[in-house]
Amino acid sequence: MSDALDPELIPANEACALLGISAATLYAYVSRGQLSSRPGPSARSRVYLRAEVERLAQRKRAGRGAERGAAQSLDRGLPVLETRISLIRPDAPYYRGRSAVAAAQAGATLEDIARLLWEC
Structure with missing residues (x-):
C-alpha cells in the first residue's frame, strides 16, 4: 500500500x-x-x-x-516530587505542614511566611 x-x-x-x-x-x-x-x-x-x-x-x-x-x-507515570516545603491540597496550600490560608487569616505577613519556608 x-x-x-x-x-x-x-x-x-x-x-x-x-x-x-x-x-x-x-x-x-x-x-x-x-x-x-x-x-x-x-x-x-x-x-x-x-x-x-x-x-x-x-x-x-x-x-x-x-x-x-x-x-x-x-x-504518564512521570515522577511527582514529594517535598516537606509545600503540599497542594483542595482546601489550601500548606507550607511546612501549616495551612497558608489559616496563616493569612491569622494575619501572617510575607516575611512570616518566608521565615517559615526558610526555617528561621
Missing part, C-alpha cells in the same frame, strides 16, 4: 484543519520535533501521521495550566 493511500497518513491541509493552524505553524511543529512527516505523493508534498496529529490536537484542546500539567504527569 502506498503512503498516498495509507489511512494512517494525512496531507498537510488535513493536518492543519485538525489542529486549527496554518501550514507555517505545521512546519514549525515538525522542525521542533512535535510531529513527524514523510514525503507525500507529489515531489513537494508531505504527509503526517494521523495518530500524532490527533494526539497533538487533543493536547491543544486540553490546554495548559498547573492542574492539567499535574494530571498529565500522573497519567
Whole structure:
C-alpha cells in the first residue's frame, strides 16, 4: 500500500484543519520535533501521521495550566516530587505542614511566611 493511500497518513491541509493552524505553524511543529512527516505523493508534498496529529490536537484542546500539567504527569507515570516545603491540597496550600490560608487569616505577613519556608 502506498503512503498516498495509507489511512494512517494525512496531507498537510488535513493536518492543519485538525489542529486549527496554518501550514507555517505545521512546519514549525515538525522542525521542533512535535510531529513527524514523510514525503507525500507529489515531489513537494508531505504527509503526517494521523495518530500524532490527533494526539497533538487533543493536547491543544486540553490546554495548559498547573492542574492539567499535574494530571498529565500522573497519567504518564512521570515522577511527582514529594517535598516537606509545600503540599497542594483542595482546601489550601500548606507550607511546612501549616495551612497558608489559616496563616493569612491569622494575619501572617510575607516575611512570616518566608521565615517559615526558610526555617528561621
